Amino acid sequence: MVKAKKFVVAKHFQNEPKATDLQLVEEELPALQTGEFLVQAEYLSVDPYMRPYVLKYPLGITMIGAQVGKIIESKNLQYPVGKRIVGYLGWRTYTIVNPQTCTEVDLISQKPMLLPDIGNLAPSLCLGVLGMPGNTAYFGLLEICKPKQGETLVVSGAAGAVGSHVGQIGKHVLGLTVIGIAGSDEKCKWLVEELGFDHAINYKTENVAVSLRKAAPTGVDCYFDNVGGDISSAVMYQMKPFGRAAICGSISSYNADASSLPKATILQPVMVFNQLKMEGFIVSRWTDRWLEGIQKNLQWIREGKLRYRETVTKGFENTFDAFVGMLQGKNTGKAIIQV
Numbered sequence: 643m644v645k646a647k648k649f650v651v652a653k654h655f656q657n658e659p660k661a662t663d664l665q666l667v668e669e670e671l672p673a674l675q676t677g678e679f680l681v682q683a684e685y686l687s688v689d690p691y692m693r694p695y696v697l698k699y700p701l702g703i704t705m706i707g708a709q710v711g712k713i714i715e716s717k718n719l720q721y722p723v724g725k726r727i728v729g730y731l732g733w734r735t736y737t738i739v740n741p742q743t744c745t746e747v748d749l750i751s752q753k754p755m756l757l758p759d760i761g762n763l764a765p766s767l768c769l770g771v772l773g774m775p776g777n778t779a780y781f782g783l784l785e786i787c788k789p790k791q792g793e794t795l796v797v798s799g800a801a802g803a804v805g806s807h808v809g810q811i812g813k814h815v816l817g818l819t820v821i822g823i824a825g826s827d828e829k830c831k832w833l834v835e836e837l838g839f840d841h842a843i844n845y846k847t848e849n850v851a852v853s854l855r856k857a858a859p860t861g862v863d864c865y866f867d868n869v870g871g872d873i874s875s876a877v878m879y880q881m882k883p884f885g886r887a888a889i890c891g892s893i894s895s896y897n898a899d900a901s902s903l904p905k906a907t908i909l910q911p912v913m914v915f916n917q918l919k920m921e922g923f924i925v926s927r928w929t930d931r932w933l934e935g936i937q938k939n940l941q942w943i944r945e946g947k948l949r950y951r952e953t954v955t956k957g958f959e960n961t962f963d964a965f966v967g968m969l970q971g972k973n974t975g976k977a978i979i980q981v
């Protein structure tokens with residue numbers, strides 16, 4: 643009999659999530675039925691989307707999220723013992739999975755999948771640079787911004803999982819001029835000195851509009867927006883005619899109640915007179931091309947065009963702290979929990 647631990651949503655988050663909103667519960671798992679397999683979690687992912695998305699679900703569900711885990715028992719020939727899977731199994735240590743019915747919430751309409759062949763790279767990368775955030779960067783930049791040679795790209799949330807990846811594709815694959823916006827001098831230094839960004843702006847200590855005007859005196863062609871709010875308004879007003887903004891996330895407002903969301907800066911004048919295009923997207927739009935994104939990102943890692951960093955928190959019990967820490971900007975690169 644396997645004992646599993648899981649975090650259950652006891653109270654819906656309001657403003658900043660509180661430890662008491664979740665409850666750590668133990669349960670005994672039943673014996674496997676035909677077609678099922680048992681997964682032992684090795685790495686959990688904490689991501690910004692969890693904060694707003696979980697509100698869509700009833701209280702009592704297991705806290706949502708992806709994990710990489712090892713199959714330790716199986717009654718399904720396609721999922722043999724010893725293989726690893728990546729899937730949206732939630733914040734739990736052990737899970738019985740039936741790929742036909744799929745357990746828990748299925749956010750990005752992805753069934754648990756066997757890890758692709760990534761050679762001797764760490765399996766945890768399938769939660770980051772070789773997983774959902776990596777594909778968000780790949781498809782969001784190429785399909786929504788559609789950058790052209792010689793253009794200038796601005797990325798907000800630039801030192802995070804998605805942002806750091808977007809900037810590197812922009813710089814090292816497409817040869818763009820890349821400007822990142824992030825929340826500390828250390829992060830800005832990392833972007834410029836290690837990842838090769840042309841410029842980085844610390845939005846906590848600099849006036850974004852002023853610094854951006856200096857860094858991109860002729861304006862911005864592409865904006866990959868991870869944060870929304872005032873930072874994004876400042877960028878939008880410096881976009882060139884026919885500029886394209888990919889709206890990937892809006893983390894600056896995730897802890898705000900819908901009723902108290904800040905009023906948007908009026909963007910219509912610049913959008914009309916500079917004929918801008920602004921398009922929101924969710925990465926599941928490209929579910930049918932999922933492996934293409936992973937293969938491309940893997941290729942760029944091997945070619946040395948793409949670097950990554952993980953901020954690893956050890957211990958399943960510390961998942962909530964890692965989640966809140968990530969929302970507060972304590973991570974550089976991908977925030978991961980090593981179970």
Ligand code: NDP
Nearest residue numbers: 690802803804824825868869890891892893894924925971
């Ligand atoms: P990150 O690794 O970027 O972590 C979140 C980061 O957000 C923090 O490190 C922090 O960095 C920054 N942040 C927090 N609060 C603010 C704020 N008020 N203003 C500006 N920055 C802030 O997360 P991900 O890379 O996983 O996700 C980045 C964005 O992409 C999120 O908005 C997420 O929702 C979105 N996303 C969208 C997807 C889609 O399909 N559309 C899929 C995946 C992600 P700092 O120190 O710089 O403040």
